[in-house]
Amino acid sequence: MERRKFIAASLATSALALGRRAEAQAAAKPGSIAGREFYQIRRYKLFNGQQTKLTSEYFEHALVPALTRLGLGPIGVFSLTFGLETPTDIVVIPGPSVEALTTVDLHLNEDAEFQKAAEPWWSAPASQPSFQRVESALYIAFEGWPKLTPPEASATKGKRIFQMRTYESPSYRDHVVKVDMFHHGEFDFFKSAGLHSVFYGDMLVGPRMPCLTYMLSMDSLEQLNDKWAAFGNNPDWKKLSADPRYGFEPTVSNIDNLVLAPLGMSQI
Structure with missing residues (x-):
């Protein structure tokens, strides 16, 4: 628990600094940012086998419910069918602000329900890791397409x-x-x-x-x-x-x- 508190404090400092920098960058772009969503896109690079099942269960029972409780969504969760570096799962997280997205991991760390559900994936041993790497990028919606629109x-x-x-x-x-x-x-x-x-x-x-x-x-x-x-x-x-x-x-x-x-x- 103390380790997680330390991680939370580090995440808070890094996320807030990132949020301020990204908001300044967004404000510097042409056009208004009012009413436009932001997106965090995560790529979970996996090995074939147990990792794919463990990560899918983590998304279903831990990550997506926790993000929904934070008021984020709709959450997109996808498996890479064609492209480099399969297997890879991709998660698209829409949010109303840079801060809402850059502090996601901080809030997840404070969510007891998430921590319980995520434990098998979160604490997998180094000898049997639950993933290879997670890459993340932050976006602002186009001015002419300010909101994510799922298909019917x-x-x-x-x-x-x-x-x-x-x-x-x-x-x-x-x-x-x-x-x-x-x-x-x-x-x-x-x-x-x-x-x-x-x-x-x-x-x-x-x-x-x-x-x-x-x-x-x-x-x-x-x-x-x-x-x-x-x-x-x-x-x-x-x-x-x-x-x-x-x-x-x-x-x-x-x-x-x-x-x-x-x-x-x-x-x-």
Whole structure:
């Protein structure tokens, strides 16, 4: 218990400092931040075998209920279907502020119900760890898409698949240009192609900056290629991408493209 109190104090100091820095960075970006959500995206890198079952049980019985008690959500919990470094589970945590997200672990440490449910995962011995590494990044929602919008099938746990894409840009100028491009047509082009937009986030703290991440959903993996073909063949998209404002040079230098399946406890 004393060890956890020490961890809590360290987390509090680090989280508050991170929160102030990220809020200042968000405030410095063009446009208002009023009404826009923030997102923490966690990647749990696992080994095949016992780790995947233990981590799934941790999400279901400990993490998601505790985050819900904190007033955060809807919480997305996904297993990586296609992409590098499988098995990997990804958790998307929406929140109203930087502080709400950067102090999550502090509050979890103070939650006795969470600690009891999380004990098998939390205290796994070094000889049988419950995970390899956990990576986390912090985002602010795009001004033009300020709130996460789950697909209708999420409410009924219906069939659905997700695609999470991260665009890295070669410069901060190109990053701003790419974000602007979303606001001048790409949201609508995705909708016309039958791709449901879940969220769009501009990274504030994390690796590979400058970059943005967004998530789309569809009914099944079989629809993926057809819907992207419809997007790419949209004449308005072709016109926008050829516009000198956006087509003067490649504004995206690398794309991280992940296909995700929701786990049973996912609220998205």
